[in-house]
Amino acid sequence: MCTPCIFLTLFLGVVHSQFPRSCTTSSALETKTCCPLWTDDSPCGSQSGRGKCEKYEFTLLTNGRVRQYDDDRLDWPRFYYESTCKCFGNYSGYNCGQCKYGYTGDKCERQNTVVRKEIRQLSFLDRKKFFSYLALAKTTKSADFVILTTGDRHHRDTYHFVEASIYDVFAWIHYYSMKPILQNGTFNASFNYAHQGPAFPGWHRMCLMFLEREIQLLTGDENFAIPYYDWRGENNCSICTNELLGKSNKQGFLDDESHFAFWKSICSGYNYDDAYCQTAGDECQMERLHRKPGSDPRVKSLPSFKDVEDTLKWKDFDRYPYDRSSQMSFRNALEGFLRPSDGKTLERSMHNAVHIYFGGTMSQIPISSNDPMFLLHHNFIDKIFDVWVRRYKSTPDKYPRNGIAGQGPNECATPFFPCYSNKDFLTSSSNLGYRYSKYQGM
Numbered sequence: 001m002c003t004p005c006i007f008l009t010l011f012l013g014v015v016h017s018q019f020p021r022s023c024t025t026s027s028a029l030e031t032k033t034c035c036p037l038w039t040d041d042s043p044c045g046s047q048s049g050r051g052k053c054e055k056y057e058f059t060l061l062t063n064g065r066v067r068q069y070d071d072d073r074l075d076w077p078r079f080y081y082e083s084t085c086k087c088f089g090n091y092s093g094y095n096c097g098q099c100k101y102g103y104t105g106d107k108c109e110r111q112n113t114v115v116r117k118e119i120r121q122l123s124f125l126d127r128k129k130f131f132s133y134l135a136l137a138k139t140t141k142s143a144d145f146v147i148l149t150t151g152d153r154h155h156r157d158t159y160h161f162v163e164a165s166i167y168d169v170f171a172w173i174h175y176y177s178m179k180p181i182l183q184n185g186t187f188n189a190s191f192n193y194a195h196q197g198p199a200f201p202g203w204h205r206m207c208l209m210f211l212e213r214e215i216q217l218l219t220g221d222e223n224f225a226i227p228y229y230d231w232r233g234e235n236n237c238s239i240c241t242n243e244l245l246g247k248s249n250k251q252g253f254l255d256d257e258s259h260f261a262f263w264k265s266i267c268s269g270y271n272y273d274d275a276y277c278q279t280a281g282d283e284c285q286m287e288r289l290h291r292k293p294g295s296d297p298r299v300k301s302l303p304s305f306k307d308v309e310d311t312l313k314w315k316d317f318d319r320y321p322y323d324r325s326s327q328m329s330f331r332n333a334l335e336g337f338l339r340p341s342d343g344k345t346l347e348r349s350m351h352n353a354v355h356i357y358f359g360g361t362m363s364q365i366p367i368s369s370n371d372p373m374f375l376l377h378h379n380f381i382d383k384i385f386d387v388w389v390r391r392y393k394s395t396p397d398k399y400p401r402n403g404i405a406g407q408g409p410n411e412c413a414t415p416f417f418p419c420y421s422n423k424d425f426l427t428s429s430s431n432l433g434y435r436y437s438k439y440q441g442m
């Protein structure tokens with residue numbers, strides 16, 4: 001059924017962003033300030049000592065290269081907001097109303113570590129919970145965030161924000177990070193903020209942490225953890241059954257009896273140059289999720305145990321030129337532009353191969369986050385990242401300086417609030433409030 005679109009069109013000289021709803025008011029936009037009131041009626045909960053509103057120090061130079069402020073996402077979130085909340089102690093969140101990852105309680109005084117398990121390790125009850133929590137996240141309007149649907153930087157007065165569900169905000173964040181970067185008036189598809197560079201593992205870590213936390217808050221279940229799919233050595237997608245992630249019908253759409261049968265993608269395809277996510281808010285134009293595991297001739301099988309072991313043997317996190325051509329780079333092997341065994345041959349592997357293997361929604365990377373298979377796949381990629389971090393005792397200071405826009409060590413992972421520096425994800429997951437179960441020897 002089609003519902004009328006709700007557009008929040010703001011006719012202002014500036015635009016609005018990911019966008020804590022309370023930071024899309026005209027005064028927040030005019031003053032470039034995103035310091036919302038917490039429940040004590042003070043900005044960033046300052047009266048309760050949770051944080052303060054602070055002008056953000058931006059990185060004007062990346063390796064000596066002066067930035068062209070052409071892309072709204074460069075030097076995130078400067079284009080929109082120059083002042084944001086800086087939270088003290090264990091507090092966090094866009095208004096300091098939440099706890100840092102790994103902490104809980106009214107005063108964020110308690111530590112909490114959740115355990116992410118392989119989906120086939122979940123008890124019957126935990127499986128039930130997982131699917132019902134996702135259904136809730138897909139259908140509950142986000143109280144905190146709205147999403148941007150148009151993206152023509154040259155006509156800012158056309159920008160629209162629409163309401164979205166909690167899951168759809170998550171799906172949109174991935175989409176927003178992936179649009180090619182506007183440089184000097186031209187879109188360059190060689191770059192984006194989440195892929196093809198050293199930010200890849202940490203950015204995706206953050207996006208899973210974001211959704212996991214949103215679901216914990218939505219359901220009041222602070223022990224909720226996203227499951228993963230250990231696809232090593234699978235002949236086919238053994239979790240593509242209606243009890244789990246859903247089987248596909250002849251056209252590739254998810255079976256009517258499966259959990260996500262009637263889920264739709266908020267954004268479609270690659271409608272890039274002057275629009276984001278045109279279909280958002282217009283149910284008539286949204287498409288159902290589809291998958292065709294194993295049917296793409298480019299990728300015959302899921303990666304093997306050996307592929308994962310080979311990926312883990314590269315001890316440099318990343319290497320010059322820090323993009324899809326990097327050799328002997330753990331990041332590039334994990335992301336899947338490199339043959340893991342020799343570290344030299346550029347070919348589709350690991351993360352990229354798995355997306356292509358699933359076909360359909362998963363194989364169109366910008367919109368792949370609409371399919372919950374994305375969560376399970378990226379969660380396993382994150383587990384491999386975590387194994388690597390611990391094996392080589394990696395720490396944030398080992399994150400390389402590099403020339404990729406938005407992927408410098410001190411730049412903020414785009415578009416999250418508040419600022420999380422890319423380098424800070426190069427740490428064990430136990431420092432971020434979760435750990436992985438053991439499964440199949442890893």
Ligand SMILES: *[C@@H]1O[C@H](CO)[C@@H](O)[C@H](O)[C@H]1NC(C)=O
Binds near residue numbers: 088090103108109
């Ligand atoms: C943060 O949490 C830890 C662990 O529970 C606690 O020891 C510490 O005092 C807290 N820090 C602040 C500033 O509240």
Ligand SMILES: *[C@@H]1O[C@H](CO)[C@@H](O)[C@H](O)[C@H]1NC(C)=O
Binds near residue numbers: 068184
């Ligand atoms: C941007 O474009 C202008 C005009 O086309 C050109 O003069 C300038 O050199 C370009 N700058 C960069 C950094 O490419």
Ligand SMILES: *[C@@H]1O[C@H](CO)[C@@H](O)[C@H](O)[C@H]1NC(C)=O
Binds near residue numbers: 186187188189190
């Ligand atoms: C995009 O950026 C890459 C890397 O800097 C450069 O080689 C390429 O020429 C650029 N493409 C366009 C269309 O500007």
Ligand SMILES: *[C@@H]1O[C@H](CO)[C@@H](O)[C@H](O)[C@H]1NC(C)=O
Binds near residue numbers: 237240248293
């Ligand atoms: C793989 O799984 C899909 C969906 O579960 C099924 O349609 C397909 O026939 C299977 N392919 C093979 C080669 O077993």
